[in-house]
Amino acid sequence: MGHRALVAYERPDELYNLHYSHNGGLHLRLKRELTSRTPFGGKETNSRQELLTELLESTDSTDSIVEAFLGADDRPQTAVDVKPKTTRLTKDEILTEYLNYADTEAFYVVSSEFDVTAYRVHWFGLYNVADTAEASPLYGYGALRTVRWYDGESVGDGFVQGEFKTLKRITGDLLDRGVFTHEEAVEYLKQKLIAWTDERTELIIRTSSVSH
Known part of the structure; x- marks a missing residue:
């Protein structure tokens, strides 16, 4: 099982290209590994820097761009696809x-100046912690939180993950006891996260369901 992550690279038109990383969520590693010289992680090569530039500037299908790159650099060892x-x-x-x-364990936003913002991803679904929970959407239904960094290392990342897991277990127990309806339980999750967020932390919440 991987530590799945998504990476959004900012384009010149202020939109984003979205890439997948199978193990990028582990210890928020991509916060350190993604640089202008190693835009997909892995070893530094000029061709990968050129590839990212082409991908971000293209307004058409990127398949031919990637195929040309793979022909010149077979089986690239990169942390991000x-x-x-x-x-x-x-x-x-x-x-x-x-x-x-x-x-998805982590989400990264890479700015045009190559500043990397790392978010932990929290799902609001409660079926795995409560017998009476309703089915919940997978997409557009949860929160993202940044963690603090010091000298290139995350501070309290494990605590942030454990804190939310504990919150979900408590919320699931209250739901099964009939203290909350399902909607009230999700609102409780949201309000707790908001209360825990200070000026050093960015919190993004989405609860609009999208069917896939």
Whole structure:
């Protein structure tokens, strides 16, 4: 089982190309590994920097661009798939329609200046912690939180993950006891996260369901 992550690279038109990373959620590793010299992680090569530039500037299908690159650099060892999942999206479209909150551990936004923002992903579905929980959407249904960084290392990342898991277990227990309806339980999750967020943390919440 991987530590799935999605990476959104900002384009010159202020939209984003979206890429997948199978293990990029582990310890929020891509926060450190993605640089202008290693845009997909892995070893530094000029061709990968050129590839990203072409992908971000293209307004057509990127398949031919990636195929040309793979022909010159067979089996690239990168932390992020060089082929985009999709291109030219707004950030809101990604968070509402393309991010699976249930099986994605981390989400990264890479700015045009190559500043990397790392988010932990929290799913609001409660079926795995409550017998009486209703089915919940996978997309557009959860929260993203940043963590603090010091000297290139995350501070309290494990605590952030454990804190939310504990919150979900408590919420699921209250739901099974009849203290909450399902809607009230989800609202409780949201309000707790808001209360825990200070000026050093960015919190993004989405609860608009999208069917896939």
